[in-house]
Amino acid sequence: MLAAVCLSATSAAFAQTSAVPTVEISVRIHTEDPALEIEGQLIVPARARPVESVELQIDRRIRDLEISLVTPPGSATVSTKGNSAIVSLATPAPPGSPVTLRFRHRITANSTRSFYIARDGILISGESYRWFPLPSSYRRATGRLRFHAPDGVTIVATGRRIGTTDAGGWVRFEVTDPTTFSFAAGRHEIYTSPGEPAIALHLMKARPRAAERLGLIRRILTVLVDEFGRYPHADLEVVEMPTGAMGGTENGTSLEGFVVVGSDIIERAGLATLAHEISHQWWTDSVFAVGPGAVLLTEAMCNYGALRAFEGIHGERAAAEGRWRGFPGESLFAGGRGHVSLARAGLDAALTSMTIDALVGGNKGMLVHDLLSRTIGRERFKTVLRSFARDHAFQDTTWPVFVDAVRAADP
Secondary structure: OHHHOOOOOOOOOOOOOOOOOEEEEEEEEEOOOOEEEEEEEEEEOOOOOOEEEEEEEOOOOOEEEEEEEEEOOOOEEEEEEOOEEEEEEEEEEOOOOOEEEEEEEEEEOEEEOOEEEEOOEEEEOOOOOOOOOEEOOOOOEEEEEEEEOOOOOEEEEOOEEOOOOOOOOEEEEEEEEEEOOOEEEEOOEEEEEOOOOOEEEEEOOOOOOHHHHHHHHHHHHHHHHHHHOOOOOOOEEEEEOOHHHHOOOOOEEEEOOEEEEOHHHHHHOOHHHHHHHHHOOOEOOOEEEOOOOHHHHOHHHHHHHHHHHHHHHHOHHHHHHHHHHOOOOOOOOOOHHHHHHHHHOOOOOOHHHOOOOOHHHHHHHHHHHHHHHHHHOHHHHHHHHHHHHHHOOOEEEOHHHHHHHHHHHOO
């Protein structure tokens, strides 16, 4: 039964790193002359062999980088080239001993999508950019973040917020799950919805229908928790940011524990976009897909989440219309009819060969997941999604591993 709707795949063990770096980062935010002053400490996990050097990945926009060795005792030299910094130890760290480094640098005004530092807001994506030094062999870390910003500027970041602003004016976050670190800052009006998880809506200006928008987000999240299982982060914060932070678009982006959207999505209560980005909290910001077919566990799964949210809020008839014609206010290609149009134009391809950002893959993949759920049964498919999201939280995985999980549920 399953073979009729599921891409063929062969399972392969996917290696996981047993330990990740630990970082403690302090960020001073300047808004008048936009810039970030960053300093911190990085603990590189111990290895089974002596360590003579550590290669760090750094973004090319980092300025005045300083790196010093804390442990093991001794000295080190640092050389930089492009996006890399090589720390060479005068005396190698013995096997089983971690390497601890201190770092300091700054980043000035910038207007790249998700690497935005300006007077009207700041958005830094750790998924896309190495805004602090991290070993080349790692993508994730645990640790703590703290921020100091001018009065009236609010901070949203990866991790669990530790209390409120302390006596020194610092806002602190603790990151206990291995992940990438991101944050946003701006002058926002904040609306909250207590619950499990708590939801906060950060708006660039007060809006009369803010409570209604917050209620919509809660309804979306309720549907997605039922579909994908327990929400994997400390809370959910939806943050309105300037169009420049979104790369000149009015869409959205999802980062670890929060979602960023443009003003248009807030104004028109874009259900499909909100549901898609919130779905990313499971499928990318927790479970991270790599290799052929990754689009099916990222954009396609998030489109499927949007479809389920649309059905949960507006009913099956509206969802059927969305499957065929696309969601109201969204791309005309985000449905079966749109996919047929793209295919007739020669833009179709096998899903396992599509990139994660492929428009065709996200929409075609949504229909694949929907057909798969109908074939093995909606409740059985939910069970697969919940257990898979739980078992692979904050790890890398592949499409073949997911295929095997579905096959096991549909013998």
